[in-house]
Amino acid sequence: MSLLGVLGLGLLDPATAILRADDVGVTRGDGCFEGLRIRTDPAGHSTVHKLDMHLARMSRSSAALDIAFDEDGWRSLIAESCASWTTPGEAALKLVLTRGPASGTSTGFLTVSPLPSDYPRQRREGLRVITLSRGVTSDAFAGAPWLLGGVKTLSYAVNMAAQREAERRGADEAILVSTDGKVLEAPTGSVVWSIGRTLHTTPPGATGILSGTTQRLLFERAVENGWAAAESLVSVDDLHGADVVWVISSVRGPVDVVALDGKQRPRVPEVDAEIRSLCGF
Amino acid sequence: MSLLGVLGLGLLDPATAILRADDVGVTRGDGCFEGLRIRTDPAGHSTVHKLDMHLARMSRSSAALDIAFDEDGWRSLIAESCASWTTPGEAALKLVLTRGPASGTSTGFLTVSPLPSDYPRQRREGLRVITLSRGVTSDAFAGAPWLLGGVKTLSYAVNMAAQREAERRGADEAILVSTDGKVLEAPTGSVVWSIGRTLHTTPPGATGILSGTTQRLLFERAVENGWAAAESLVSVDDLHGADVVWVISSVRGPVDVVALDGKQRPRVPEVDAEIRSLCGF
Secondary structure (H helix, E strand, C coil): CCEEEECCCEEECCCCEEEECCEHHHHCCCEEEEEEEEEECCCCCEEECCHHHHHHHHHHHHHHCCCCCCHHHHHHHHHHHHHHCCCCEEEEEEEEEECCECCCCCEEEEEEEECCCCHHHHHHHCEEEEEEECCECCCCCCCCHHHCCCCCECCCHHHHHHHHHHHHCCCCEEEEECCCCEECCECCEEEEEEECCEEEECCCCCCCCCCCHHHHHHHHHHHHCCCEEEECCCEHHHHHCCCEEEEEECCCEEEEEEEECCEECCCCHHHHHHHHHHCCC | CCEEEECCCEEECCCCEEEECCEHHHHCCCEEEEEEEEEECCCCCEEECCHHHHHHHHHHHHHHCCCCCCHHHHHHHHHHHHHHCCCCEEEEEEEEEECCECCCCCEEEEEEEECCCCHHHHHHHCEEEEEEECCECCCCCCCCHHHCCCCCECCCHHHHHHHHHHHHCCCCEEEEECCCCEECCECCEEEEEEECCEEEECCCCCCCCCCCHHHHHHHHHHHHCCCEEEECCCEHHHHHCCCEEEEEECCCEEEEEEEECCEECCCCHHHHHHHHHHCCC
């Protein structure tokens, strides 16, 4: 990473160790995070995309975990970090909030890192995707707030293992599927697909998936531009039948799926270009 | 916490910050841990219970996560820590291994902390327990290693939220249940129950539950002492029908359940005492 900021302390040398051994953010994955896109113009002026949406979601995640959320403190630290980040191009901003040490208050920090090195190729060539079971039923999270559905917690070990499994099988990405065969989400992104001029995504709520900020922005703008939009609980077979399938995340943006479970998918450049543009990519 | 040791560095002041902001142990809950019991005699000599079993499980967890496990390094750090821990009584030893910073090697550390303050009362009075859905089917983990069944990862946010939910409802502890109604495990312990002279626990494997070190030690010793032992996939109704139900973990030990979903359970002191003794408590 290239830049480090800590709530209450400001900017620090990125190599500084900042977390105690008994911070439950590490011992229990007990906390939440957001990943945001920074763009920096040739003059070195940086802007954060969808900052309000990300802070709103982080505030909801914190509330679900009973951790206080200091929005003003975050805005001030983000502004200070952006002012210091002047490398033209794209970068990734991560906000992390943990419940803190066993006896103590929460720990909040942010990092700015260069765009992951495999993103440009993936955006250019599209994603080879496999589907993997998530082990949960598609209605498991209804009335069960302790399962933390829709909460972007730090407990992402299974998400990371699913991505490693995809890579082990020669794919770029995974799409997670419920035990009753419904399409859920990618380990770090939303799944969106088009059929004609309708965009679809999996409904949040009972499915437990994270409501994607870029997916929501896309749907809003798409509807303004003549698309219809729907939340649809579908099977992997239904996904094979879609015109275009994207995995969408805030930093990588929308990337179209060029192979699903080994089956090649034709690319539809004009639709893909329109969706990328609506997402701000 | 009272004592801190870091692999490669030895013992440090417990207040030292040791983790970087980009350690995926905190940003992704990507790593594994063990919780062990230390007993220290009046002369200040400390011993760690079931050290070999815990190191063997941590080695399996690490392998499932593709993180190297330096058993010799851990044994040496644990020995150094034990030699420095001289407070008579019981304490909790935690071993934590993360995949480490984005560019770097794994992070390993241990802490020693006093026994949690509510454990003596819980051991004395028993546990009031509620059942909560875990959202998964009871066979979800078969053939799906990316779901990390049986791996003691740092991604425990849901386990912690389930314990908070239990406390919110006036209980001490939760027992997690699959969507098809089968008893799985407690958020930080195994569930064991007796029917006559047979001890039962949930089978690991397809259920994804963690194989408990104390539960395994208990079953081994119980069989030597005239008990039968079985792995049984049962409903909550079946659990209500058991003679005694325990939640068993390494530091708190076996504690009998005195209320299950609001239904009082008679205590059976002679059986409970025998089980506690077989577990080394």
